Amino acid sequence: MKNNLIISLCAVAFGLLAGAVLMLATGHNPASGYSYLFEGGLKNPERIGNTLATATPLIFSGLAVAFAFRTGLFNIGVAGQLLVGGFVASVVGLNLDLPQVLLLPAMLIAGALGGALWAVVPGLLKARFNVHEVVSSIMMNWIGFWAVYYGVQSFIKNPSSETESMPLPDAATLKASWLSDLFDGSFINLGLMLAIVVVLAVAFVINRTTFGYELKAVGHNRDAAEYAGITVNRSIVYSMAISGAIAGLGGVALYAGNASNIQIGILPSQGFDGIAVSLLGANHPLGVLLSAIFFGLLYSGRGFMNAMTDIPPEIADSIIAIIIYFAATSILVERLIRWAIRRRANAKLNAAQEGKGK
Amino acid sequence: MDYVVEMLNIRKEFPGVVANDDITLRLKRGEIHALLGENGAGKSTLMSILFGMYQPDRGTIKVNGKEVRIASPNVANDLGIGMVHQHFKLVENFTVTENIIMGSETRKWGIVLDVKQAGKKIEELSKQYGLNVDPYAKIEDISVGMQQRVEILKMLYRKAEVLILDEPTGVLTPQEIQELGKIMKNLIAEGKSIILITHKLKEIKEFADRCTVIRRGKTIGTVEVAQMSEAAMAEMMVGRQVSFKVQKAESRPKDIVLKVDSLTVKSGRKSIALNDFSLEVRAGEIVGIAGVEGNGQSDLVEAITGLRKAESGHIYLNGKEITGLTIRDRIESGVGHIPEDRQRRGLVLDYSIAENMVLEVYHKEPYSRRGILQKQSIRQYADHIISSYDVRSGEGAESKARSLSGGNQQKAIIGREIERSPVLLVAVQPTRGLDVGSIEYIHKRLIEHRDKGNAVLLVSLELDEILNVSDRIAVVNNGELVGVVRAADTDENEIGLMMAGVRREAGA
Numbered sequence: 001m002k003n004n005l006i007i008s009l010c011a012v013a014f015g016l017l018a019g020a021v022l023m024l025a026t027g028h029n030p031a032s033g034y035s036y037l038f039e040g041g042l043k044n045p046e047r048i049g050n051t052l053a054t055a056t057p058l059i060f061s062g063l064a065v066a067f068a069f070r071t072g073l074f075n076i077g078v079a080g081q082l083l084v085g086g087f088v089a090s091v092v093g094l095n096l097d098l099p100q101v102l103l104l105p106a107m108l109i110a111g112a113l114g115g116a117l118w119a120v121v122p123g124l125l126k127a128r129f130n131v132h133e134v135v136s137s138i139m140m141n142w143i144g145f146w147a148v149y150y151g152v153q154s155f156i157k158n159p160s161s162e163t164e165s166m167p168l169p170d171a172a173t174l175k176a177s178w179l180s181d182l183f184d185g186s187f188i189n190l191g192l193m194l195a196i197v198v199v200l201a202v203a204f205v206i207n208r209t210t211f212g213y214e215l216k217a218v219g220h221n222r223d224a225a226e227y228a229g230i231t232v233n234r235s236i237v238y239s240m241a242i243s244g245a246i247a248g249l250g251g252v253a254l255y256a257g258n259a260s261n262i263q264i265g266i267l268p269s270q271g272f273d274g275i276a277v278s279l280l281g282a283n284h285p286l287g288v289l290l291s292a293i294f295f296g297l298l299y300s301g302r303g304f305m306n307a308m309t310d311i312p313p314e315i316a317d318s319i320i321a322i323i324i325y326f327a328a329t330s331i332l333v334e335r336l337i338r339w340a341i342r343r344r345a346n347a348k349l350n351a352a353q354e355g356k357g358k
Numbered sequence: 359m360d361y362v363v364e365m366l367n368i369r370k371e372f373p374g375v376v377a378n379d380d381i382t383l384r385l386k387r388g389e390i391h392a393l394l395g396e397n398g399a400g401k402s403t404l405m406s407i408l409f410g411m412y413q414p415d416r417g418t419i420k421v422n423g424k425e426v427r428i429a430s431p432n433v434a435n436d437l438g439i440g441m442v443h444q445h446f447k448l449v450e451n452f453t454v455t456e457n458i459i460m461g462s463e464t465r466k467w468g469i470v471l472d473v474k475q476a477g478k479k480i481e482e483l484s485k486q487y488g489l490n491v492d493p494y495a496k497i498e499d500i501s502v503g504m505q506q507r508v509e510i511l512k513m514l515y516r517k518a519e520v521l522i523l524d525e526p527t528g529v530l531t532p533q534e535i536q537e538l539g540k541i542m543k544n545l546i547a548e549g550k551s552i553i554l555i556t557h558k559l560k561e562i563k564e565f566a567d568r569c570t571v572i573r574r575g576k577t578i579g580t581v582e583v584a585q586m587s588e589a590a591m592a593e594m595m596v597g598r599q600v601s602f603k604v605q606k607a608e609s610r611p612k613d614i615v616l617k618v619d620s621l622t623v624k625s626g627r628k629s630i631a632l633n634d635f636s637l638e639v640r641a642g643e644i645v646g647i648a649g650v651e652g653n654g655q656s657d658l659v660e661a662i663t664g665l666r667k668a669e670s671g672h673i674y675l676n677g678k679e680i681t682g683l684t685i686r687d688r689i690e691s692g693v694g695h696i697p698e699d700r701q702r703r704g705l706v707l708d709y710s711i712a713e714n715m716v717l718e719v720y721h722k723e724p725y726s727r728r729g730i731l732q733k734q735s736i737r738q739y740a741d742h743i744i745s746s747y748d749v750r751s752g753e754g755a756e757s758k759a760r761s762l763s764g765g766n767q768q769k770a771i772i773g774r775e776i777e778r779s780p781v782l783l784v785a786v787q788p789t790r791g792l793d794v795g796s797i798e799y800i801h802k803r804l805i806e807h808r809d810k811g812n813a814v815l816l817v818s819l820e821l822d823e824i825l826n827v828s829d830r831i832a833v834v835n836n837g838e839l840v841g842v843v844r845a846a847d848t849d850e851n852e853i854g855l856m857m858a859g860v861r862r863e864a865g866a
Contacts, residue, residue: 210726213713220708226665227695227703228717229686 003334004282008291010333011280015323022318028311037316040304041297047304049179049186053258055296056188057082059195060250061274062281062288063202064115068243069283070206072219075240077122077137078247079271080144081115083262085248086255087148088114090165090262093172094156100171107172108194108252115248116241118144123240127233133240141267149264158261165262174257191253196289198246203285215239247271276324295320361423362387362520362551363408363439368417370403377403378414379575383553385520390542390552392566392583394559394595396793397765400575401555405522408553409441410434440513441522446505448497455480455493458512476515483514487544502651503534510541514550521545522553527561528790531650532821532854539565557595557793559588560822571595596795604798606805609829611640614677615813616662616782621671623657631657633837634671639782644804644814646828646845648821648853654837655817656698659786662815663695664688675782689718694780696772696788698817704771705759712740712755715774747773748799765796772800776807783807786817801827821850835859 020030041051061078068075075081089111096103122136156165174190206212217225218235226232254270255262277295281287302316326333363385370378378400385391395401406412408419410428418425421437428434434441448457455477463471480493489507497505506526513521523542527535542552542565554566562569562583570580571594578594592600616639625631632654639645647655660666662673664685673681680688697703705714716725716736724735740755749770751757759767772788785804789797804827808814818824824831825845833840833856840856 208731210721210729210731213720213731217706217709217717221702221706223702224704224706224717226685227663227697229684229689231684231686 004284004287006337007333008280008282008287010337011323011326012294014326014333015319018322019315019319022315023311026311026315028309028315033305033309033311033315036305036308037298037301040301040308042301043304044184045182046184046186047300049183049188051296051300052183052192052293053186053188053296054300055293056191056195057250057254057258057268057270058273058277058292058295059192059199059289060246060253061270062277062292063195063199063274063285064243064247064250065274065278066281066283066285066288067202067206067246068239069278070219071215071235071239072222073123073126073236073239073243074134075119075122075137075243075247076134076275077119077140077144077244077271078250078274079267079269080137080141081118081244081247082251082254082268082271083148084118084144084251085111085115085244086251086262086268087151088248089252089256090168091151091156093168093256094166098171103172104174107256108249111248111252112245113248115251116245119240119244119247120237123237126240127236141271145267148262152262152264156262163264165264167261168256172256173260174253175260187258189253189257191257194249194253198249199285199289202246206285211238247274276320280323360387361385362421363553364418364420364423365404365408366418366420368404368407368414368419370400370407370412370414376575378407380577381417381572381575382577383570384580385551385553386568387551388546388549389567390546390554390565392554392556392562392569393572394557394562394569394591395572396557396595396795397763399572399595399793401572402524404572405441405524405553405555408434408439409522435516435518438517438519439522440516440518440520442506442509442513442524442526444525444528446509448505448508450498451496453494453496454491454500454508454511457497457508458493458515462516480511480515483511487514487541487548489541501534502529503531503537506530506538507541510545518550520551520553522555524555526554527556527558528819529651531857532850533858535561559591559794562591563588573597592794596793598795600794600798604801604805604826606827607809609643609808611643611829612811613641614638615641615675616815617672617674617677618658618662619672619674621658621661621673622669623654623661623666624669625657630669631837632661635834635837635839637832637839637842639813639815641781641811641813642808643829644808644816644827645842646824646831647815647817647834648824648831648857649819649834650857651819653834653857655834656786657837658834659695659698659784659815659817662782662784663693692781694775694778694783696775696783696785698786698790700764700767700771705767707758707760709759710756711744711749711751711759711762711770712736714759714770715740715743715755717774718778743770743773743777746777747803749773765792768792768800769796772803776803779807779810780812782813782815784815784817787819788816789818789820789823797823821853825850825853833857 023030023033040047042048061082064078065075089107092110093103093107096106098106118140121140122133125131125136126133152165158164158166176190179188179190180186206216214230215235217230218232222232254268273295277288277292281291298316298320302313305311305316306313361384365381365383368378368381381400381404393401403412407414410431410433419428426437455473458480459476477493484491489511491504491507491511526538530538545552556562566583568580569583569591571578571591573595618635618637621632621635622630623632635658649655657666661668664683668681672679675691675693680691701707716739719725724732725739726732737755744755747769749766751762751766775783789800804814816828828845830842831845831848831853832842833853835857836859840859840861
């Protein structure tokens with residue numbers, strides 16, 4: 001736990017360092033670059049709100065990846081699950097005439113089910129035919145992409161635009177005026193609250209329940225889980241379904257919170273960013289929360305840095321990429337740290353031995 | 359003195375563990391030198407250093423009197439050091455010759471593979487050392503004993519002068535072990551030197567000239583084997599007196615607990631692994647299954663525990679048929695299983711010991727209530743097993759299972775299984791790779807379990823274990839039951855012959 005934190009912080013530090021080198025190499029001043037980048041994300045309540053709002057879908061997608069990962073599965077289909085979850089929720093939001101207190105829960109349930117459906121297919125394929133979930137969930141991404149492309153145009157098309165869905169009515173969004181006002185008009189919304197609740201719920205399920213114990217046992221060692229009488233195949237299907245449901249909720253936060261309609265022809269990048277968020281967060285629910293906020297900060301500060309300096313926004317993207325690289329190769333970082341510690345210890349020992357010799 | 363290899367004051371540390379503290383081993387030319395030590399004493403680490411896989415933190419290595427740095431296995435090869443690993447590294451569908459020349463292929467005109475010439479050379483080598491290997495046979499068609507000889511040939515082909523044999527007898531029948539002994543004698547007669555890693559004292563006594571004993575990463579001493587008794591060597595290794603003879607009272611078998619009735623099981627490749635197999639195990643007795651590895655033992659165990667489907671036949675536990683039950687239902691009806699491979703089946707290595715101790719009961723009170731794990735109760739239960747089975751670890755119940763030594767992992771599993779007091783305990787290779795101290799302890803526990811009126815099915819490749827611990831012995835060969843004999847009326851020779859498929863004469 002503590003180790004993971006150190007590794008993640010190292011990854012962040014290396015990423016920022018490499019970004020500074022990049023800025024220097026392209027003839028820019030890293031100090032001013034970074035100060036604008038962070039100011040852009042933190043300068044005033046509105047910007048802080050925007051950072052948190054940007055982070056919200058990433059919390060869900062990171063959590064979806066982390067949950068699957070903890071149970072030994074690599075859910076790379078989060079993008080499709082976000083999209084399908086968001087679409088199903090939008091259909092419900094646009095067609096049901098209910099008061100907000102009923103409509104929002106209905107949309108959340110619909111979104112979760114949509115995401116779960118999209119993830120359960122790879123889960124079943126894995127359990128039944130041992131099809132690798134990476135392959136099948138990537139395919140599901142594209143099926144989802146085109147299904148939503150068709151669905152938006154056929155059922156919930158915006159009359160004034162060919163490429164997007166009808167905007168959701170206010171009752172069917174997660175936007176809350178009190179929250180926006182609190183952050184000086186930021187687009188922050190109730191999705192963040194929901195995300196925090198889900199983070200806590202996932203942490204509880206994974207760490208404290210027999211269900212989480214089973215899923216993790218299957219993730220760590222299928223053979224031992226089978227030996228202990230756990231039904232491995234059922235666990236795999238459940239894991240994928242829950243991971244997809246989390247992603248589906250993220251879709252609601254993305255399309256009915258941060259945005260209020262769906263643009264067709266876009267596979268949400270938050271889906272793939274979820275992998276990075278999960279890696280940097282060491283696949284731990286609270287780690288995911290923090291790393292998603294950090295990514296949110298980089299994404300929302302990027303525009304400000306671009307406006308205030310002539311540092312290209314690609315530098316911010318590069319920093320993110322480098323951080324991902326170090327987070328992904330965390331074992332390397334860990335080894336480096338261990339190696340340094342051991343070398344020092346051995347040097348001491350050798351010195352002591354030589355001292356005795358004399 | 360003419361030493362081929364000298365390893366002096368070797369120290370090697372891994373994060374958190376000193377594997378080799380201060381080990382000295384000197385190998386004379388033309389001797390068989392046994393390296394004896396408990397599990398985790400540092401044997402494998404030391405040999406990995408000699409074979410160039412690890413670098414020592416301190417100490418020197420001399421080969422033929424010259425100090426050397428063995429940076430990689432290739433360097434070790436060039437220095438004439440070869441190793442036969444416990445698990446052979448052979449390509450199944452290649453011929454013997456192809457396997458042997460892999461990595462040092464003989465070439466014609468620079469690019470064309472010249473198998474013929476190599477084959478001839480291998481035939482000569484095989485004759486010279488009395489190995490009797492057919493260079494053109496495919497690996498998949500020859501026996502495990504032959505495969506081991508191929509590994510030895512591989513080293514000879516690469517002109518190895520020093521041969522390291524890592525636990526070479528584990529996979530062999532008693533007869534094959536004797537043949538391996540002859541081969542080793544041939545090798546030293548031709549001037550080779552052998553390091554024999556083992557913890558079987560009987561084999562050391564039989565084959566080795568000298569023996570270096572290590573304990574907890576330190577050399578305890580090097581002795582002339584001829585002048586030492588087995589008991590004395592065991593004492594050096596463990597640091598206390600050990601009894602070899604398993605103390606047990608006559609068994610008093612009662613009702614039938616396990617009844618296997620004409621069971622047929624197919625293996626993964628859909629070939630028949632166990633054919634029309636019948637066996638009974640009664641309460642209060644230990645039935646041993648003897649056989650060479652891969653003759654249907656694992657398939658029998660998997661069918662009983664539910665890990666594999668039975669093709670036909672029936673399995674009854676206390677008279678109730680369990681053939682179609684799920685694994686969990688079988689566990690609940692009283693089947694305990696000490697699995698063959700503790701790391702693959704027995705433990706979730708990334709779980710703590712506490713979490714592993716409730717692997718089969720986590721869903722029951724008091725370890726969980728309404729789906730919520732009760733860490734307190736789990737912890738107490740784990741602490742209880744840890745103290746009654748002497749499971750040693752760095753951080754007690756909170757240690758990751760991965761961080762425990764093999765022996766302690768095994769004790770934890772045995773504790774977990776016996777603590778559930780199953781009416782039928784299926785123990786597969788319960789002492790595999792353990793030192794005499796732990797073996798003695800585990801055998802005692804198995805017999806205790808029997809004496810409480812439970813049935814024990816013991817599957818082992820160690821004949822001594824089968825003969826010492828079992829009350830009755832069932833011998834399998836090629837998936838079929840060769841016969842069942844009383845342990846008191848038989849001996850190693852008879853069992854060895856039965857393992858090779860020779861049936862006892864009727865009425866004997």
